[in-house]
Amino acid sequence: MEAKSVHKILIISVGGSIDPVVSSIQKNRPDRIVFVCSDDLETTPGSYRLVSQILNQAGATDCRYEVIRIKEIDDLNVCYTESLRIIERERREFVKATLIVDYTGGTKSMSAGLAAAAMDVPGVFLCVMKGLRADLKQVQAGTQRLRLSSTDATYVQRQERLLVTLLRRYDYAAAKELIDQLIHTPDLPPEIESRLQRRLILCQAFDSWDKFDHITAKNLLEPYRKDFYKRILFLENIWRSLALLKGEMEATKLPEKMHGFEAVEDLLLNAERRAHQQRFDDAVARLYRAIELAGQLLLKIRYGLDTGRVDIARLPEALQARYAEQQAARGKVQLALVEAYTLLAELDAGCRSVWERWEKALKNLLQLRNYSILAHGFKPISQDDYERIRAESVEFIGEMLRAANVPWTDNWHERQLPVDL
Incomplete structure (x- = not known):
């Protein structure tokens, strides 16, 4: 399948149970799947061995896919770093594709790392398979239902916290660049976009002031003269x-x-x-x-x-x-x-x-x-x-x-x- 025909990508963590993974593929219907799996350990085979079975059960054997193996499956930092690399690569290579990240399966560190990484990239949808539970271990087979949520609001909130840190350092230039990236986040609520636009202009003004360009600073501040x-x-x-x-x-x-x-x-x-x-x-x-x-x-x-x-x-x-x-x-x-x-x-x-x-x-x-x-x-x-x-x-x-x-x-x-x- 050529890259230009990829409209929807599913990045999904795989654990010991394949049912939620199969359900996610069937309900999301991706053109491309990236399976984030555990590698072989000394006494335990890796979950990557389940990929063929998952594709057969989901009826997706003709889907383009890739398998990523993670050795340090209980190291949150490793799981986060590898997940972020995968998500950013997919976002970069398939700019127009819908990017869905499902963190239902895998170890706790794999799921947490994948979800955290998804919230650090704009334009990503988080997916989790929900269903009835007979116990605290897993969802009952056949009761799964899909829940999608955009990470954009969380991404903006996290980046705005970073913005506060930059402003406290009087780093208006870096703050300006960060806001410029945030403003291009898809489907921003009007009140957030308005707040970011104001902050962008003010950062431009104070960055100019910081560089002794007083005339530019004054011109940029004029619309906010009252404040x-x-x-x-x-x-x-x-x-x-x-x-x-x-x-x-x-x-x-x-x-x-x-x-x-x-x-x-x-x-x-x-x-x-x-x-x-x-x-x-x-x-x-x-x-x-x-x-x-x-x-x-x-x-x-x-x-x-x-x-x-x-x-x-x-x-x-x-x-x-x-x-x-x-x-x-x-x-x-x-x-x-x-x-x-x-x-x-x-x-x-x-x-x-x-x-x-x-x-x-x-x-x-x-x-x-x-x-x-x-x-x-x-x-x-x-x-x-x-x-x-x-x-x-x-x-x-x-x-x-x-x-x-x-x-x-x-x-x-x-x-x-x-x-x-």
């Missing part, structure tokens, strides 16, 4: 903060409740998410950038100075000669992180007081970052290293901004991205 008003407002302020740095916006045009350093908050929050995922090198790279960005924004907002090309004419006359020498030697004056804070200390007494206390400690801190494989070295950042760098980075940024009269508070923690969608 995410504060987050959208934060996104808008992050954009304004970066626009200030790029010279696309004047500080005098900031909204009343905006301090201009929201992009720094965003980096600190992003660092926390990377640390939550045990990606400490990534987290420290973001902390470094947050420190650097805080200095750049201070110079830009307070003095109109761009660290990428310092306009010497904006400097106090006492500093112009020194920086003019740099400009003559390099063609332009560019300030790295330490140089930016050194200039801030020269321009502002409050910043100078903070810098004098922090300069040595901050340089030592940055040295740890420089040893990272994501900077200039080969040593991965440990969790202890990260915790130390984070604590000191947050403390330094807070002290420096408050010294410059920025209304900076620690409530930026409250703006962490959500894990409950």
Whole structure:
């Protein structure tokens, strides 16, 4: 029989009793059967020996079939893994066929493994033969009746539990992929499909945000503005903060409740998410950038100075000669992180007081970052290293901004991205 003529497949576990297997074949009328059987043991012949008898009694000798033998019939993990391999293979090779999994026969581990595997694959129907029982051992011959149920609802529920785990890790990209697969589950109830569609868009939004694509994130969140008003407002302020740095916006045009350093908050929050995922090198790279960005924004907002090309004419006359020498030697004056804070200390007494206390400690801190494989070295950042760098980075940024009269508070923690969608 050619693959294209296979419309219905029955995967069925076989135990010592053949009656429920025969009944299942007769009632399901498959084009192809995969028998999941026990292999020969030392003292017991395997159930695979019963397949010919089953086919004869079911009147299905012309049906296409395959016999799979399982040696470890009481090992649930083996039974599950082998069953999942079979189901996924059949689903892959016969995409349009109806796939029925009957777990009536076989050992307890074979039945449980087969049923569990079926619930991990969408578009599968579970089948069990029910009937009258004279005892607790087996159903009476001749009383069997077929019971079919779709595994899709169970599959979706199980996958949504996995989704919760991914969201708790802020893994929006993986969550997005999982939902995209779930949405293609056949015959989803409208309320489940609607919930998944919403979650898919929100995961796309927060994945974009997580990758600093703030404009895409805002556009995706707009239809849910009522639910995410504060987050959208934060996104808008992050954009304004970066626009200030790029010279696309004047500080005098900031909204009343905006301090201009929201992009720094965003980096600190992003660092926390990377640390939550045990990606400490990534987290420290973001902390470094947050420190650097805080200095750049201070110079830009307070003095109109761009660290990428310092306009010497904006400097106090006492500093112009020194920086003019740099400009003559390099063609332009560019300030790295330490140089930016050194200039801030020269321009502002409050910043100078903070810098004098922090300069040595901050340089030592940055040295740890420089040893990272994501900077200039080969040593991965440990969790202890990260915790130390984070604590000191947050403390330094807070002290420096408050010294410059920025209304900076620690409530930026409250703006962490959500894990409950």
